[in-house]
Amino acid sequence: MGDKVTVAHPGQPAHWGIVVNVDKKPFDDARVRQALSLALDRYEMAKTLGPLTGLDTIAGPMPPGTPWTLSPEELQALPGFGKDHEANLREAKRLLAEAGYPNGFQTVLTNRAVKLPYIDFGVYVVSAWKKIGVEAEHKLEESATWSKSRLTRDFDLLVDPFGFAAEGDPDEIMVKFTASSPSNWGRFKDPVVDQLFEQQKVERAAQKRAQLVHDMQKRIMDKAWEIVGLWWTRAEVRSARIHNYEPQPSHWLNRRLEDVWLSAK
Numbered sequence: 001m002g003d004k005v006t007v008a009h010p011g012q013p014a015h016w017g018i019v020v021n022v023d024k025k026p027f028d029d030a031r032v033r034q035a036l037s038l039a040l041d042r043y044e045m046a047k048t049l050g051p052l053t054g055l056d057t058i059a060g061p062m063p064p065g066t067p068w069t070l071s072p073e074e075l076q077a078l079p080g081f082g083k084d085h086e087a088n089l090r091e092a093k094r095l096l097a098e099a100g101y102p103n104g105f106q107t108v109l110t111n112r113a114v115k116l117p118y119i120d121f122g123v124y125v126v127s128a129w130k131k132i133g134v135e136a137e138h139k140l141e142e143s144a145t146w147s148k149s150r151l152t153r154d155f156d157l158l159v160d161p162f163g164f165a166a167e168g169d170p171d172e173i174m175v176k177f178t179a180s181s182p183s184n185w186g187r188f189k190d191p192v193v194d195q196l197f198e199q200q201k202v203e204r205a206a207q208k209r210a211q212l213v214h215d216m217q218k219r220i221m222d223k224a225w226e227i228v229g230l231w232w233t234r235a236e237v238r239s240a241r242i243h244n245y246e247p248q249p250s251h252w253l254n255r256r257l258e259d260v261w262l263s264a265k
Helices: 030-038 042-053 072-077 085-098 116-131 142-154 170-177 191-202 206-223
Strands: 005-021 055-057 105-113 133-139 157-163 226-240
Touching: 005 116, 005 191, 030 085, 030 105, 030 226, 042 055, 042 116, 042 226, 055 116, 055 206, 105 116, 105 142, 116 133, 116 157, 116 226, 133 142, 142 157, 157 170, 157 226, 170 206, 191 206, 206 226
Parallel strands: 105 133, 105 157
Antiparallel strands: 005 157, 005 226, 055 226
């Protein structure tokens, strides 16, 4: 109990966002999806949820701190990322009214029944949506049921973590948003997104490839095909008695621990 401990921040391997089932009304309407995104004050959300859950970093679908990361200026031009939240709320209500929902609507946010960070994230989102008249039931499901709901698309809106197991290359992460991907849980189809993904796969010039990835992210976020939330900062706390352990950028790596050993003191 009295051991010294080390706290490491080995990476940000996961993003928490919201999948939208675009085959269900009213989510086939981009204005409705954009309104849901506009209702989230991500800057306040990061301050509130960061200390509680580790969800503390604002970025697009590609992880922060990489050449693929959208700049603050690029982010702030997208629905829900501008810093004038009152203006965002007014625009959200305008879009809902234009789409035929001046008084909002009722829906269900399906979530995994795990406290951190799933439930805390979901509670914040549901509360934020109330400000634009959207009443979302926060439906918590046991992990296996939640996974099945995601796979079968038995949801309106669904809390969805995604990340990377290797280097966080766009080929690994952004394929999720293509029409043919089995992990495109919302099953949206956007030929522009698909074309940008295929272009960046074969682009050899690093700067041009980065721009294509930026354009792909901006297209996804502008259309709100998936509602981008926050990235999770993973902290590892371990005893100083643990030796030969190397933190990895993902908790899915180096789990065999065959060279790790524990000293008496």
